[in-house]
Amino acid sequence: MTIGSAAKGLNLETPLIFEQGAPTRSGVSLPKLDVPDVDPKAHFGSLARNEAPGLPELFEPEVVRHYVRLSQQNFSIDTGMYPLGSCTMKYNPKVNEWAARLPGFAGLHPLTPDAKAQGALELMYRLEKALATICGMDRVTLHPAAGAQGELVGLMMIRAYHQSKGRNPKKILIPDTAHGTNPASCALNGFDAVPFPVGEDGIVRTEDLAPFIDEDVAGIMLTNPNTVGLFETNIQKIAEMVHSVGGLVYGDGANLNALMGKARPGDLGIDVMQFNLHKTFTTPHGGGGPGSGPVGYKDILAPFAPSPTVEVDENGSYYLDENRPESVGRVRAFQGNFGMLVRAYAYIREMGPEGLRRATELAVLNANYLKERLGEIWDVAYDRRCMHEVVISDKHLRETGVTTLDIAKRLIDHGFHPPTVYFPLVVKGAMLIEPTETESLQTLDHFVEVMASIAKEAETEPEKVKSAPNLTRLRRLDEARAARRPVLRYRPVESAGA
Numbered sequence: 174m175t176i177g178s179a180a181k182g183l184n185l186e187t188p189l190i191f192e193q194g195a196p197t198r199s200g201v202s203l204p205k206l207d208v209p210d211v212d213p214k215a216h217f218g219s220l221a222r223n224e225a226p227g228l229p230e231l232f233e234p235e236v237v238r239h240y241v242r243l244s245q246q247n248f249s250i251d252t253g254m255y256p257l258g259s260c261t262m263k264y265n266p267k268v269n270e271w272a273a274r275l276p277g278f279a280g281l282h283p284l285t286p287d288a289k290a291q292g293a294l295e296l297m298y299r300l301e302k303a304l305a306t307i308c309g310m311d312r313v314t315l316h317p318a319a320g321a322q323g324e325l326v327g328l329m330m331i332r333a334y335h336q337s338k339g340r341n342p343k344k345i346l347i348p349d350t351a352h353g354t355n356p357a358s359c360a361l362n363g364f365d366a367v368p369f370p371v372g373e374d375g376i377v378r379t380e381d382l383a384p385f386i387d388e389d390v391a392g393i394m395l396t397n398p399n400t401v402g403l404f405e406t407n408i409q410k411i412a413e414m415v416h417s418v419g420g421l422v423y424g425d426g427a428n429l430n431a432l433m434g435k436a437r438p439g440d441l442g443i444d445v446m447q448f449n450l451h452k453t454f455t456t457p458h459g460g461g462g463p464g465s466g467p468v469g470y471k472d473i474l475a476p477f478a479p480s481p482t483v484e485v486d487e488n489g490s491y492y493l494d495e496n497r498p499e500s501v502g503r504v505r506a507f508q509g510n511f512g513m514l515v516r517a518y519a520y521i522r523e524m525g526p527e528g529l530r531r532a533t534e535l536a537v538l539n540a541n542y543l544k545e546r547l548g549e550i551w552d553v554a555y556d557r558r559c560m561h562e563v564v565i566s567d568k569h570l571r572e573t574g575v576t577t578l579d580i581a582k583r584l585i586d587h588g589f590h591p592p593t594v595y596f597p598l599v600v601k602g603a604m605l606i607e608p609t610e611t612e613s614l615q616t617l618d619h620f621v622e623v624m625a626s627i628a629k630e631a632e633t634e635p636e637k638v639k640s641a642p643n644l645t646r647l648r649r650l651d652e653a654r655a656a657r658r659p660v661l662r663y664r665p666v667e668s669a670g671a
């Protein structure tokens with residue numbers, strides 16, 4: 174790779190280009206010290222550094238170019254359609270960013286006394302009310318930082334609930350189509366995740382569930398609509414079955430973008446659920462950025478909710494209530510990812526009830542449109558009306574030697590982020606496609622055309638698909654290594670690789 178091409182993009186395998194800067198370069202100009210210099214050792218004792226941390230030293234333009242270049246090499250919802258099923262990669266309205274950057278919110282110190290943080294507390298109070306209303310829950314904790322942490326917290330509350338009754342049931346029932354975080358959350362809580370099969374038609378049937386129902390059932394985790402994009406029509410009956418043995422129903426709310434404004438999980442028998450604000454409520458996500466996974470719950474679980482809660486006193490002043498003896502405790506520093514709460518609140522207020530309902534309708538309409546049009550060529554896994562996402566498979570291309578992953582990679586060459594592939598596990602060669610409501614008809618049609626062209630290529634020029642992506646700076650990455658040995662911390666060049 175030459176320096177010339179490095180100017181257009183960055184080869185992450187070439188540390189000499191990634192490592193920039195030189196000693197004594199600086200991107201800031203601080204005023205001259207006008208107070209007496211102090212000895213850090215005198216103030217911080219053993220915490221003081223003995224030597225400089227060896228951070229890169231760069232001019233401001235170098236820093237700007239570095240990050241802008243990285244952002245250009247990345248795919249984002251601001252550059253193209255992102256039909257990553259289950260992740261609800263919808264457009265993030267810029268008005269949310271304006272709200273989150275208001276100095277009163279962005280600059281507020283997390284330890285500010287309640288009396289001086291009334292605006293922030295009021296926003297949290299109102300967001301809690303809005304989310305509770307949308308889902309038919311009594312209350313909502315805003316603390317968890319992601320959907321997965323919301324699951325963990327919801328299950329902690331379920332465990333505390335059973336313990337308060339002197340019970341210790343061990344099993345959480347989970348359909349075999351569930352998102353991987355569901356069994357993980359059970360295991361972290363000391364529950365046994367017990368998988369049960371779903372019907373041929375992709376939904377949970379009460380007769381399949383019945384053999385699993387006994388006194389050792391602490392609860393069930395259900396995603397509705399489920400991970401194959403179908404509404405669990407037996408949900409109320411299922412909830413009754415679980416409640417009849419003293420169990421509780423956990424709703425994985427990640428797919429709320431297909432229900433919002435139309436149906437309320439709380440009315441369907443769900444006792445506790447998480448919201449994924451970064452999915453349904455347009456706070457940005459991906460790339461490991463901050464998420465937010467509030468947990469809604471019914472009153473029976475209220476004593477066990479994380480501390481503190483936001484309350485309002487008789488004078489209309491908001492305060493944080495830490496005095497909650499049965500609480501599962503604090504699950505997150507301060508008040509969670511507050512900036513995400515501001516964005517979600519801005520979105521809800523901007524949309525209003527009608528807007529949220531319309532978003533759901535369009536999300537479902539777009540998915541069904543894709544189901545019909547893609548179904549002309551591709552195999553639709555469950556051929557019935559879907560909700561906000563649809564599962565297709567590459568069954569008809571199996572002879573060509575082209576894999577589902579190849580197809581996903583080829584989409585990148587055409588400017589689309591790939592859909593979720595090989596999930597749900599129950600469908601071989603699955604592609605879970607979630608267009609969301611924020612894509613136009615033109616974009617959806619273009620996606621269908623590109624998918625058709627890839628299917629054709631797979632039969633006529635399979636090498637083109639197998640070698641994709643051909644137009645990106647980096648080709649196929651070692652995903653296992655990236656996940657298992659991520660480089661998350663900067664190390665000075667001398668000790669790189671240590």
Ligand SMILES: *Cc1c(COP(=O)(O)O)cnc(C)c1O
Pocket residue numbers: 259260319320321322352354355396400425427428449464466
């Ligand atoms: C995204 C998702 C989760 C996990 O949420 P995170 O915010 O990514 O932790 C759980 N269940 C389902 C169905 C999801 O789509």
